Amino acid sequence: MKTQILKTDEIQKAADIIKSGGLVAMPTETVYGLAADALNGEAVAKIFKAKGRPMDNPLIVHIADISQLDMLVREVPEKARILAEKFWPGPLTIILPKSDIIPVEVSAGLDTVAVRYPSDTTAQELIRLSCPLAAPSANLSGSPSPTSASHVYDDMCGRIEAVIDGGECKVGVESTVITLAGDVPRLLRPGGVTLEQLRAAIGEVILDSAVLDPLEEGKQAASPGMKYKHYSPKADVKLIKGPEKSFAEYVNSHKEEGAAALCYDEEESILEVPVIKVGSAADQEAQANKLFAALRHADKKGYSILYAHCPEKNGIGLALYNRMIRAAGFEVIELE
Ligand code: AMP
Ligand code: MG
Numbered sequence: 001m002k003t004q005i006l007k008t009d010e011i012q013k014a015a016d017i018i019k020s021g022g023l024v025a026m027p028t029e030t031v032y033g034l035a036a037d038a039l040n041g042e043a044v045a046k047i048f049k050a051k052g053r054p055m056d057n058p059l060i061v062h063i064a065d066i067s068q069l070d071m072l073v074r075e076v077p078e079k080a081r082i083l084a085e086k087f088w089p090g091p092l093t094i095i096l097p098k099s100d101i102i103p104v105e106v107s108a109g110l111d112t113v114a115v116r117y118p119s120d121t122t123a124q125e126l127i128r129l130s131c132p133l134a135a136p137s138a139n140l141s142g143s144p145s146p147t148s149a150s151h152v153y154d155d156m157c158g159r160i161e162a163v164i165d166g167g168e169c170k171v172g173v174e175s176t177v178i179t180l181a182g183d184v185p186r187l188l189r190p191g192g193v194t195l196e197q198l199r200a201a202i203g204e205v206i207l208d209s210a211v212l213d214p215l216e217e218g219k220q221a222a223s224p225g226m227k228y229k230h231y232s233p234k235a236d237v238k239l240i241k242g243p244e245k246s247f248a249e250y251v252n253s254h255k256e257e258g259a260a261a262l263c264y265d266e267e268e269s270i271l272e273v274p275v276i277k278v279g280s281a282a283d284q285e286a287q288a289n290k291l292f293a294a295l296r297h298a299d300k301k302g303y304s305i306l307y308a309h310c311p312e313k314n315g316i317g318l319a320l321y322n323r324m325i326r327a328a329g330f331e332v333i334e335l336e
Contacts, residue, residue, distance in 0.1 A: 004162040005149065008122050015129035017161045018043075023050055025138040025152045026126050027166025028118040030091045030175045030192065031145035031292065032152045033062065033135030034160065035126070038072075041103030044134045048105070050159040052141040057224045058108035059134040060093050060175070061115050064127035072113055072132065074099055079202045080180050086201050089119035091171050091192030095179035106134045108224060112181045122166040137174060138163070142232065143299075144292040147172050151296055172289035173319045177223060178205065187211060188223040190318040192288070211322050212313070214330050232327050233295040235260070235303045239328040241310035242335030244270075244281070250335055251307045258304035262294055274303070284316045291320060295327065 006014055006024075014024045018035060021043040025034050034051060036043040038061045048055050061072055066084050069076060073096040076084075080094055098113035107113050118124065127133055137145035140155045149165035156163065176191035178198060186206045187195055198205045209216075210226040221227040235258075240247050248270045251261050260274040261267075264281040276294045279286030298306050310332050311320035325332070 001158055001161065003153065003157050003160055005153065006162050006164045008164060008166050011122065011125045011164065012129060014126055014162055014164055018126070018130040018133065021046075022162075023047060023160040024126070025146075025149075025156060025160060025163035026120075026123050026133075026135070027149070027164060027169060028062070028120045028123045028135075029170045030118070030173065031147055031169050031171075032138040032149065032163070033060075033118075033123070033133070034138035034152075034156070035062070035133040035135040037130065038062075038106055038132040038134035039101055039103065041105045044103055044105040047134065047136065050156060051136065051139070053136060054141070054224075055105075056108050057136075058110055058112075058114060059106050059136050060177075061102070061106060061113060062123065062127060062133045062135050063115060063117050064089075064124040066117065068132055069115055072099055072102060072115055073097060077180060079185060082202055083178070083180075083198070084117070087193050087197070088117035089124070090117070091119075091175045092116065093175045093177045093189075095177065095181050095188070097181055110224075112179070114177065116175055120166065120170075122164060126164070144233065144295040145174055147289075147292050151293070154296075168289075170289070171285075172291060172293075173316075173323060176319070179222065186222065188226070190316075190322050192316060192319070194315050195318060196315065211318070212325070233298050233306060235298050235306040237306045237308060237324070237328040238333060239308055239310045239324055239331065240333045240335060246335040247307075247309060250333070254305075254307070256305060258302070260298060260301065260303040260306055262298070262306060262308040264309070273307070274301070284311070284320065287311070288316050288320055291323065 093116040147169040171192040176193040177189035311317045
């Protein structure tokens with residue numbers, strides 16, 4: 001299959017592909033999504049094949065109007081209304097008990113469905129010209145999520161009908177995922193909408209233990225995606241906690257062959273290994289925006305060791321920590 005690269009004024013072409021049961025990668029404000037008609041089980045099944053995604057890992061359904069939520073779920077509780085009004089369109093996914101029209105491929109056999117209303121106008125237009133779209137991140141399973149059309153093309157060329165080039169994603173990490181299907185709201189994945197913002201909007205929100213720690217053996221994952229290896233570059237990632245000066249000293253005394261550092265912009269001049277800059281130390285949003293491109297870049301360069309700062313676990317830093325701790329196999333090197 002030849003993969004077309006479409007411009008943002010060719011969305012009708014993309015909508016036609018979706019309506020005929022094909023796959024289109026679309027830009028969103030979080031990361032690029034690999035979209036199919038969410039109500040067409042056969043089309044959705046192709047997503048799993050194209051990505052090499054395990055069939056038991058459910059997909060997020062993307063809508064372009066709050067009213068589309070009603071047909072996808074059994075009921076919309078008060079807290080879901082509050083979150084939708086406050087954070088949609090935006091990087092928040094809400095899980096609710098699913099309605100009967102959700103194909104088993106989307107929910108992966110669960111009784112719930114994950115729904116998001118993206119703020120990216122290209123994604124919105126594609127949904128309006130076609131239908132609600134089931135879309136996971138448009139990367140091959142196991143590689144970092146794509147934040148540009150060229151990342152998608154590197155992974156998906158020949159596997160999907162088209163990718164719409166909408167430039168770089170603004171947020172750069174996948175959406176925040178919260179489930180309202182249990183007694184107390186539970187954060188399953190941190191993202192651009194922060195835990196602090198969610199608590200300010202609806203009160204108590206439990207942080208699922210799998211956000212920060214490895215899933216305990218024998219325990220079932222609240223979000224099936226958590227049990228799979230994720231966000232791992234080929235290099236061995238060493239996550240380092242400590243002040244800037246200690247970070248530099250550690251890296252400079254461990255400059256083995258093939259070693260490089262993911263560093264803050266300010267640190268380039270004090271490091272003696274090749275660096276990939278991820279934004280200013282104080283700017284966590286810039287770091288989120290650059291993280292996945294940095295990991296892909298490290299892969300292309302063929303580095304074997306990658307030293308990185310351990311992010312703070314607050315604000316969007318919690319999302320960075322959640323991704324980086326997985327890339328590092330849950331190990332942190334603590335410096336004085
Ligand atoms: P992605 O694979 O990047 O699209 O991320 C989707 C995430 O949402 C994965 O971690 C899924 O396991 C999770 N997810 C989607 N639907 C559900 C659901 N109904 N219940 C729990 N987690 C879900
Ligand atoms: Mg993904």
